[in-house]
Amino acid sequence: MNRQITIIRGLNFMYYAFHSVLTPLLPLYLAKKGYSSAEIGFFLMAGPFAAMFVQPVWGYLSDRFRSLKAIIYLLYGLTFLSSIGLFLANGYIPIFLFTALLFFFYGPASPLLDSLSVKTAAESGSPYGTIRLFGSLGFFAFAIISASLLPLVGGVDNFRYIYWGMWVIPFVLLLFLRDKAGEGPALTMASMKSLAANREFLWFLFMIFIISTPHRMHDALFGYYHQTMGASPGMVSFGWALVGICEVPVFIWLNRYLNRFHELAMLGVISLLYVLRWSLYIVVKDPTALMYLQLTHAFTYAPFLLVAIQYVVRLVPEHLRSTGMSLYASVFTGLAGLAGGVIGGWFEERWAGPGMYGFAAAMSLLAAILFLGTRFYTRSREA
Numbered sequence: 001m002n003r004q005i006t007i008i009r010g011l012n013f014m015y016y017a018f019h020s021v022l023t024p025l026l027p028l029y030l031a032k033k034g035y036s037s038a039e040i041g042f043f044l045m046a047g048p049f050a051a052m053f054v055q056p057v058w059g060y061l062s063d064r065f066r067s068l069k070a071i072i073y074l075l076y077g078l079t080f081l082s083s084i085g086l087f088l089a090n091g092y093i094p095i096f097l098f099t100a101l102l103f104f105f106y107g108p109a110s111p112l113l114d115s116l117s118v119k120t121a122a123e124s125g126s127p128y129g130t131i132r133l134f135g136s137l138g139f140f141a142f143a144i145i146s147a148s149l150l151p152l153v154g155g156v157d158n159f160r161y162i163y164w165g166m167w168v169i170p171f172v173l174l175l176f177l178r179d180k181a182g183e184g185p186a187l188t189m190a191s192m193k194s195l196a197a198n199r200e201f202l203w204f205l206f207m208i209f210i211i212s213t214p215h216r217m218h219d220a221l222f223g224y225y226h227q228t229m230g231a232s233p234g235m236v237s238f239g240w241a242l243v244g245i246c247e248v249p250v251f252i253w254l255n256r257y258l259n260r261f262h263e264l265a266m267l268g269v270i271s272l273l274y275v276l277r278w279s280l281y282i283v284v285k286d287p288t289a290l291m292y293l294q295l296t297h298a299f300t301y302a303p304f305l306l307v308a309i310q311y312v313v314r315l316v317p318e319h320l321r322s323t324g325m326s327l328y329a330s331v332f333t334g335l336a337g338l339a340g341g342v343i344g345g346w347f348e349e350r351w352a353g354p355g356m357y358g359f360a361a362a363m364s365l366l367a368a369i370l371f372l373g374t375r376f377y378t379r380s381r382e383a
Contacts, residue, residue: 007177008113008120009131011072013138014170015113018106020143020244021166024236025150025159026099027223032156033095037224038345043099044220045341058108058326068116073174075112078105080167087160107333111325118313118321129251129306136251136302139244142166147237156233195323201315203374205331208308209339211271211367212332214278214360215301217340225353231287239291246298254303263311264375267304271368274300278360281353 030040058071079102086098114132121128146162153161195201223236231239277296284290308328316324347356 003176004120004178005124005126005131007173008117009134010173011113011170011177012117012132012135013141014166014173015110015138016135016244017138017142017166018163020139020141020237020240021146021159021163023219024143024223024240025146025156025233027220028156028227028233028236029159030095030099031224031227035092036345037221037348038342040224041217041220041341041345041348043096044103045216045338058112068112069174069177072109072112072116073171075105075109076167076170076174079109080164082106083160083163087163103333107329108326110333111329114309114329115321115325118309118325127255128309129255132305133248133251136244136247139247140241141244143237143241143244147234147241150233150237195316195320195327198315201312201324201327204311204315205327207267207367207370207374208328209331209336210363210370211267211274211304212336213340213343214274214363215304215340216333216337217344217356217360218278218281220337220341221344221348221356225348225356226287226290229285229287229290229353231291235287235291239294242292242294243297246295247302250298250302251306254306258306258310262375262379263307263314264371264378266307267311268368268372268375270300270304270307271364271371274364275361275368278357278364281357282361 027040027044030043035043058075082098082101082105086095086102089095089098117131118128121131146159149162150156150159153159223240226236226239227233277300280293280296281290284293309325312324312328313321343359344356347359351358
């Protein structure tokens with residue numbers, strides 16, 4: 001069990017390490033290719049949107065055949081091959097196609113890894129956050145490492161060499177991973193229909209879409225916007241490194257309090273904190289201040305992730321866990337991702353950062369009303 005936890009922590013570390021390289025540097029790479037903010041937003045979100053339609057299929061297959069390891073291995077292999085095509089491609093269509101394919105295969109691995117982490121945490125008696133925090137450490141470490149290595153490989157144009165070299169680690173870790181089969185009854189079409197008929201879960205996914213759209217918009221376009229405000233590629237990478245490291249104390253501390261309050265109430269409060277966060281991005285213009293403003297991630301996304309995952313675990317039976325996680329990820333990375341990338345790019349082109357983050361603040365306020373209103377309604381029914 002100790003070795004299994006170590007391997008899963010390592011896989012979380014590397015999964016988010018890839019995010020820390022792609023999130024700040026791929027938009028800069030595409031901008032140097034001559035693409036606009038709207039085109040970059042569309043490129044980065046088309047793949048996750050397409051993955052939304054097949055993401056539940058990967059979850060279904062892992063639940064149906066009770067194998068997470070083989071499917072994660074397959075998705076990682078296809079992601080790596082797609083990245084080769086992306087960095088060797090030229091022209092709008094090939095770059096769009098391979099960018100979409102990269103995220104099409106990379107995104108579905110996240111809920112499967114989360115499912116594996118949740119199962120292992122429950123079996124070992126450890127909180128999920130103590131495993132997931134290694135993802136934050138990976139994000140921080142490789143954001144710093146990639147920024148340091150960037151001048152050595154020739155700048156943003158050649159960051160692919162850093163990205164490709166990183167893949168050795170997860171491929172080796174997966175060799176030693178003990179596969180984790182689900183417990184409970186085998187997955188059937190009848191049980192899938194019961195999940196589709198779960199109105200509480202479906203309404204929760206709708207609220208997740210509302211709060212996730214501005215967050216995914218920020219993920220896709222902050223690096224581009226930060227650079228237009230005068231930030232260097234190193235500053236952009238360091239800003240994202242702060243995102244990773246500020247999550248760690250939250251994952252350690254918040255686990256003690258997760259069971260004291262209802263998840264919907266906590267998500268409502270987090271949504272209000274998102275309103276404050278995006279409002280600050282409207283008024284702050286200095287690139288250094290914008291870089292440090294990324295620390296507000298600790299009070300928004302970090303608690304949002306823990307609370308949302310816990311609520312999915314509460315709403316979905318164990319033998320449907322991977323499928324439920326995949327549906328959640330389909331909304332967060334796929335539907336909200338495309339909406340955030342396209343709408344955010346449109347706002348950024350017309351009204352720059354203030355317009356983009358004004359939209360984000362409005363969406364977050366709507367999410368707060370929905371979460372708190374739903375909690376008030378369910379509590380009145382329980383009484």
